[in-house]
Amino acid sequence: MKEAAAVAIGGAATLVPVASGLLVWLDPLNSGGGEGQSSFSRITGLESLPADGVPRKFTVIADRQDAWTKNPKVPVGAIYLSRSAKGDITAFQSICPHAGCFVEYRPAKNEFFCPCHNSSFAADGTIKDPKSPSPRPMDTLAVEIRGNEVWVRFQNFQAGHREKIPTA
Ligand code: FES
Numbered sequence: 321m322k323e324a325a326a327v328a329i330g331g332a333a334t335l336v337p338v339a340s341g342l343l344v345w346l347d348p349l350n351s352g353g354g355e356g357q358s359s360f361s362r363i364t365g366l367e368s369l370p371a372d373g374v375p376r377k378f379t380v381i382a383d384r385q386d387a388w389t390k391n392p393k394v395p396v397g398a399i400y401l402s403r404s405a406k407g408d409i410t411a412f413q414s415i416c417p418h419a420g421c422f423v424e425y426r427p428a429k430n431e432f433f434c435p436c437h438n439s440s441f442a443a444d445g446t447i448k449d450p451k452s453p454s455p456r457p458m459d460t461l462a463v464e465i466r467g468n469e470v471w472v473r474f475q476n477f478q479a480g481h482r483e484k485i486p487t488a
Pocket of ligand 1 (some may be wrong): 370416417418419421422434435437438439453455
């Protein structure tokens with residue numbers, strides 16, 4: 321009788337941590353979803369991007385995976401795209417690397433400007449005014465041309481660092 325009870329108690333003592341571990345492992349909160357995940361999204365057709373070097377703003381539409389739900393094709397952010405006379409396409413995150421405000425493009429000065437703390441960036445994304453509090457240039461994003469379409473790997477990065485560190 322004592323041996324049977326010992327086996328039962330020992331089994332229960334083993335099962336509880338194993339079951340807890342399984343629940344944590346299967347929890348969607350740990351599935352790696354969310355804004356940090358990155359994959360390429362179709363942004364626009366090449367015909368919408370004149371080869372004049374002028375940055376143009378586009379909304380990024382992608383599937384968003386939260387902890388429990390998947391929302392297909394929702395706005396997840398905004399980027400700037402520019403196409404040089406040579407045809408090279410550059411993509412910039414629209415979020416300021418200083419503290420996360422939205423950066424605007426000012427055509428009259430051909431610069432990006434963040435109104436929160438006055439960081440300014442040249443059209444190529446480099447820091448324009450040395451007094452800008454931004455610790456790094458604007459964040460570039462990977463671009464792929466697929467046929468006649470522009471695809472971008474949309475990512476968010478941590479603000480306030482010299483290095484580009486993707487958000488988790
Ligand atoms: S958030 Fe852009 S300058 Fe501070």
